Amino acid sequence: MFNVALFGAGRIGQIHAGNIAAHPDCKLVRVVDVHQPAAETLAEKYGAQASSLEDALRDSSVNLVAICSATDTHADLIEASARAGKAIFCEKPVDLSMERVERCLATVREANVPLMVGFNRRFDPSMASLQQALSDGEVGELEFVTISSRDPGAPSADYVKTSGGLFRDMTIHDFDMARWLLQEEPVSVFASAAALIDPQIKALGDVDTAVITLTCASGKMAVITNSRRASYGYDQRIEVHGSKGMLAVANHPENSLIKSVAEGVVAQKPMHFFLQRYGDAYRQEFASLIEHLKTKTAIHPSGEDGLQALRLADAALTSLKTGRAVQL
Amino acid sequence: MFNVALFGAGRIGQIHAGNIAAHPDCKLVRVVDVHQPAAETLAEKYGAQASSLEDALRDSSVNLVAICSATDTHADLIEASARAGKAIFCEKPVDLSMERVERCLATVREANVPLMVGFNRRFDPSMASLQQALSDGEVGELEFVTISSRDPGAPSADYVKTSGGLFRDMTIHDFDMARWLLQEEPVSVFASAAALIDPQIKALGDVDTAVITLTCASGKMAVITNSRRASYGYDQRIEVHGSKGMLAVANHPENSLIKSVAEGVVAQKPMHFFLQRYGDAYRQEFASLIEHLKTKTAIHPSGEDGLQALRLADAALTSLKTGRAVQL
Amino acid sequence: MFNVALFGAGRIGQIHAGNIAAHPDCKLVRVVDVHQPAAETLAEKYGAQASSLEDALRDSSVNLVAICSATDTHADLIEASARAGKAIFCEKPVDLSMERVERCLATVREANVPLMVGFNRRFDPSMASLQQALSDGEVGELEFVTISSRDPGAPSADYVKTSGGLFRDMTIHDFDMARWLLQEEPVSVFASAAALIDPQIKALGDVDTAVITLTCASGKMAVITNSRRASYGYDQRIEVHGSKGMLAVANHPENSLIKSVAEGVVAQKPMHFFLQRYGDAYRQEFASLIEHLKTKTAIHPSGEDGLQALRLADAALTSLKTGRAVQL
Amino acid sequence: MFNVALFGAGRIGQIHAGNIAAHPDCKLVRVVDVHQPAAETLAEKYGAQASSLEDALRDSSVNLVAICSATDTHADLIEASARAGKAIFCEKPVDLSMERVERCLATVREANVPLMVGFNRRFDPSMASLQQALSDGEVGELEFVTISSRDPGAPSADYVKTSGGLFRDMTIHDFDMARWLLQEEPVSVFASAAALIDPQIKALGDVDTAVITLTCASGKMAVITNSRRASYGYDQRIEVHGSKGMLAVANHPENSLIKSVAEGVVAQKPMHFFLQRYGDAYRQEFASLIEHLKTKTAIHPSGEDGLQALRLADAALTSLKTGRAVQL
Structure with a gap:
């Protein structure tokens, strides 16, 4: 049985809390949040207790922590938890600074x-099925990965300020997907970008x-397209081209109703955003963690995956500034 | 080389004229129409001559006739052409009366x-692919046929008056498709119908x-749904269920443009009507005729297929009037 | 807060138990099952207690019962629960006999x-969206309902023996959907059927x-097609045709992966069966009950909906035996 | 009436010959080919005459030429035809050398x-509908163009040798589409490429x-992905993202048959190659030319469009060699 302390009772913390509580091998025991009432409300819902960070880390019955707090607290919380001997789940990113991530990972290794x-x-079941089919050789040798990733709408200026920028905040997911599918580290990154949507x-x-x-040394390539706005919903598609064919993950419509009228054949939009689209993914993610721990x-x-994705994000930023491909 | 005389220079005659002219083994030589200017215009377009019926039938160089005139002339023209020793293509139906069709087919057999x-x-390439896949056993033993057939809009009252009614005019195509796919004659017909669309x-x-x-003696079934109106275009779908799966022909959109906006994901409507949807079918139909003649x-x-489809239409009408299944 | 006693700890009872436990306004307090260990296991999972039927009905803190036991116990449990003053959820059907259902509903009315x-x-969110769009007039006046409903595979002979037959066991869901969408009671039922799949x-x-x-008095029609086997998964589709267009609910694929290879473009099969396909529907069903109770x-x-669906099932059976449409 | 002389009786010449012959305002009068029998066969089929180049250009009744011969003859034939005062249709490209194209266009301007x-x-009707919808503002202001273009299989080594390379031979179509949709000349080109498919x-x-x-000065971007092999057929897709949504052209399946079996839901592959996929486009292209001439x-x-597309192809080649974005 895993007794879990959750750090961060916000939107994403609540998602994980539900998944922890529903998992047959887990129990949510402590909830920590700088905003104490938020911790209390969430703790009560699942029969856990609101707690200080110190108490949570000192509690020897807690053997797993889930870090869902603000980005700039991740590295410190990882290190503190590692020193306390806890297994750690941390929302991306570890940190926005490569140097800080490397130091943090060293602490984890040491602990x-x-x-x-x-x-x-x-x-995500669709993405995981794609990766499995690719690994199984269903489309032969991989040649090309295409990732389309668009948010339904631009975030607030306040969010953008502390986000680390598009590449570190949003594209980082796509960098991870690209690495996961390519199964080879890119050796070159070229980025082209503009602010077309929001003057802020x-x-x-x-x-x-x-x-x-x-681009990889073998010649394999990946191309990622991003936008902070897609008026039709959360656009999350991946294509993988191999020597024997293509594997593609399509968007998931809100439901399967289709209306045929004089104006056309109208299907439902893709699910609005990540909480809807990746609800299953969050559940499976936690289940995978528990399975591996068991x-x-x-x-x-x-942690290394987190570091490498950040490395690509930083390279993209350099490419954008210099107008040249960055060699890694 | 087949020298073809075309009877009827209207909408459907023009379609066949184009296909005859484009066929490498055919030449359109004579066009007959009660409206002489129509015959002349069409004849000129393809280097043929406008002609009287008598001259066309007397012309020994003519070895194939294509009957595309009004329904009530079909049986007479088939008989006259048969007596003149011509190979015959005739638009459906042979006639609206079973008795007249039987007499007509007797004349054809005699000739x-x-x-x-x-x-x-x-x-139609999609329908023909379905039938081929079914024959090849790709879904095992056939159990059930579902035919959806809807026109984009109701015909004029004048058309309806001489049409023979929904079953003999429109459903007759679906009866033929059902027979073709079932590969077994139905032994029972039950119809339910109403006038919901047009008070006329x-x-x-x-x-x-x-x-x-x-229903067939073996237990295989087919269900046909019809409507004289589908505001989204010509609805022409078939499903075949077998012991190992389903084969389905979907509608053909006008083109492949898809628009994703806040209101939904909007694809194009099905092609408007039979001239668009079945353009390829008319071409292939004529090519098949020539191939078989060669x-x-x-x-x-x-002709027997025409007769059997009419038999089902008449049975459906009887069922509708009596409220009972008609046994054949 | 609703304190719920669950009767029946089998497959469907477990589904409801999970939904009851997850609902913010509910608490699962008692689980009753003729197989005591099943009751205990399920009760323990959600912090409830295994209980006898008598204790559950006597427990005044229990204000809602969920009946998920064997079909032949439904009517008795409904009556006992009604007499004990509990609000009642009962899995379909109330009973396989019209007369028994009527007596049972009288008891409920009295209580x-x-x-x-x-x-x-x-x-189901897709089905509910269809019904909402229809009610909102998005396709004008309703004319025709088409329901396709196929199970992935035939049930065991033991199941079939006590099921009441295809119409009362499986089609009954489709009769309910037809009534819900037609918003008018059918006045005529015609059934055609065969045993093509399983000799047992x-x-x-x-x-x-x-x-x-x-068929309805207004001329509106519905057609239901059923099969106990669809090798490609659970086939659950509905089409509604109105004066201004069509609304359709498509099947839900297992995930959105699509493979394009030399053999074709291969999408995922529909979700396997009702537990997968209607997981959301069960959740929403219970939420709707609680909302209405509140x-x-x-x-x-x-209960009347249950009775009317059974009336249609019985009429279909009579039609099948007599080969005639049954007037209601 | 346009009397057309066709230069080149190969595969693409035959396509244009058929469209010329079928056009109500055109007549195919002369066919020129270095391989005389090919010219004769094609000429005979459409009632034209096989001809020398000189005779065709000297024939004052010829007012339009269609150049469908080998790429390295295009510029010479354009110039000779221009000097002879003929209207000109020329298959892409004008030439593989920018300098030669510019000289050729100067001659055309002079004439x-x-x-x-x-x-x-x-x-292509789908592509043209996309461009029209974009021009009509149906997705607001354009931000991003994505073009996927894959051939079904790699060409022969002989073809590759004289093709001018991937960018000038294949991508040039995509450069033209990008320019046509962006409605703004790109100012920067970055290319990444490899030989992954064919060692030859x-x-x-x-x-x-x-x-x-x-990349354009306004910040609008386009990304083109190419492959010489797609085992599932000719992959021709375009997406356009604007401030209000996305317009996409999907692939066109060979027909609309869909097979649902235990292995999945199998739709038909995209049409095999350009002769199938773009048959309508060739017809519409010629119709557009005649309309504009009339x-x-x-x-x-x-010609300028041809030149600009070649400029982008050359820039892409430079980018590939230098590993840097090329500024235009």
Whole structure:
């Protein structure tokens, strides 16, 4: 049985709390949040207790922590939890600074505790089926990966300010998917981007529309297209081209109703955003963590996966600034 | 080389004229129409001559006639052409009266000339692929046929008056498709129908919305649903269920453009009507006729196919009037 | 807060137990099952207690019962629960005998307790969206309903023996959907059916493949096609044709992966069976019940809905035996 | 009436010959080919005469030429035809050398004759509908264009040798589509490519798999992905993202048959290659040319369009060699 302390009772923390509570091998025991009433409300719902960070880490019955707090607290909480000997789940990213991530991962290695970084999309049943079919050779040797990723609408200026920018905040998921599918580290990154959607994003020096090309030593390529706005909903598609064919994950419509009228044949829009689209992925992600902890097998996505995705994000930013492909 | 005389220069005659002219083994030589200018215009377009019926039948160079005139002239023209020793293509139906069809087919048999009845849908590439896959056993033993057939809009009252009614005019195509797919004659017909769309159709004693169930001695069934109106275009779908799966022909959209906006994901409507949807079918139908004439092999759909479809239409009408299944 | 006693700890009882436990306004307090260990296991999972029927009905803190036991116990349990003053959810059917259902509903009326009959499909988000769009007039006046309903595989002979036959066991869901969408009681029922799939089903005098036509006084029609086997998964589709267009609910694929290879473009099969396909429907069904209980508004599907669906099933059986349409 | 001389009786010449012959305002009068029997066969089929180039250009009744011969003859034939005062249709490309194209277009300007360059995809009904919807503002302001273009299989080494390489031979169509949709000239080109499919292509110094990013001064972007092989058929898709949504052209399946079996739901592959997929486009292309000649309006795609597409192809090649984005 895993007794879990949850750090962060916000939107994403609530998702994980529900999945922890529903898992037959887990129990949510402590909820920590800087906003104490939020911790209390969430704790009460699942029969856990609101707790200070210190108490949670000192509680020897807690053997797993789930870090869902603000990005700038992740690295510190990982290190504190590692030193306390807890197994760790942490929402992406570990940190926005490569140097800080590397230091943090060194601490985790030293403490020799398991760490999963929350790249949830790997666990989406459609994405996971694609990766499995690819691994099984159903389309032969991989040649090309195409990732389309668009949010339904631009985030607030406040969010953008602390986000680390499009590449570190949003594209980082796509970098992880690209690495996971390519099964080979890219050696070159080229990015082209602009702020076409939101003048505030432009004013903050960030971009909202981008295309990034990744190239591997073997010649395999990946192209990622991003936008902070898709008026038709959350656009999450992946194509993989191999020597024998293509595997593609399509968008998931809100439901299967189709209306045929004089104006056309109208299907439902894709599910609105990540909470709807990746609800199953969050459940499977946690189940995978528990399975690996139980069997003491290697966990992915690992801290190293988090580091490598950030490396690609930083390279994309450099490419954008210099107008040149960045060699890794 | 087949020298063809075309009887009827209207909408459907023009379609066949184009296909005859484009066929490498055919030449359109004579066009006959009660409206002489229509015959002349069409003849000129393809380097043929406008002609009287008598001259066309007397012309020994003419070895094939294509009958595309008004329904009530079909049987007479078939008989006259048969006596003149011509191979015959005739648009459906041979006649609206079973007795007249039987007499007409007797004349054809006596003259020993080839006859194809124009059930064009058998030659649509999608429908033909379905029938081939079924024959090849791709879904095992056939159990059930579902035919959805809806026109984009109700015909004029004038058309309805001479049409023979929904079952003989429109459903007759579906009866032919059902027979072709079942490969077994139905032994029972039950029809339910109403005039829901057009008060004029009701006033004329006809129906515009119907469902017909056909049952075979083996237990195989077919269900046909019809409507004289589908605001989204010509609805032409078939499903075949077998012991190992389902084969389905979907509608054909006008083109492949799809628009994703806040209101939904909007695809194009099905092609408007039979001239668009079955353009390829008309071409293939004529090509099949020529191929069979060249190889002196059995032609389908035959006169007998025309007769059997009419038998089902008449049975459906009887069922509708009596409220009971009609046994054949 | 609703304290719920669950009767029946089998497959469907477990589904409801999970939904009851997850609902913020409910608490699962007692689980009753003739097989005591099953009751205990399920009770323990959700912090409830295994209980005898008598204790559950005597427990005044229990204000809602969920009846998920064997079909032949439903009517008795409804009556006992009604007399004990409990609100009642009962899985379909109330009973296989019209007379028994009528007596049971009289008891419920006398006791004046709320009763929902579990026709879960009304609560499927896709089906509910279709019904809403129809009610909103998005396709004008309703003319025709088409329901395709196929199970992935035939049930065991033991199941078939006590099922009441195809119409009362399987089609009854489709009769309910037809009534819900037509918003008018059918006045005529015609059924055609055969045992094409399983010799055991034939030996038991039941059928496994069927088509049923329902006609209303207004001329509106519905056609239901059923099969006990669809090798490609659970086939659950509905089409509604109105004066301005069509609304259709498509099947739900297992996931959205599509493979394009030399053999074709291969999408995933529909979800396997009702537990997968209607997982959301069961959740929404229970949520709807609680909402109506809280607001003291009329519950649907009601006992009367259960009775009317059974009336159609009985009429279909009579039609099948007589080969005639049955007038209601 | 346009009397057309056709130069080149090969595969693509035969396509145009059929469309010329079927056009009500055109007559195919002369066919020129270095292989005289090919010219004769094609001429005979449409009642034209096989001819020398000189005779065709000297024939004052010829007012339009269609150049469908080998690429390295295009520029010479355009110039000779222009000097002879003929209106000109020329298959893409004008030439593989920018300098040669510019000289050729100067000659055309001097002769003041109309010239259409055969970028046929602009005339595909689906692509044309996309462009129209975009121009009509149906998805707001354009932000991003995504073009997927894959051939079913790699060409022969002989073809590759004289093709000018992937960018000038294949991507050039996509460059034209990108320009046509962006409605703004790209200012930057970045290409990444490899020879992953065919060792012969690699040996010849060419590539077979590529991704090219185009950027405009306004920030609008386009990304093109290419492959010389798609085992599932000719992959021709375009997506356009605007401020209000997405427009997409999907692949066109060979027919609409769909098979649902235990292995999945199997739809037909995309049409095999350009002759099938773009049959309608070739017809519409020629119809557009004639319409513009009749109304003396500006023709597109123009010689300038041909030149600009080649400029992008050359820039892509430079980018590939230098590993840097090329500024235009």
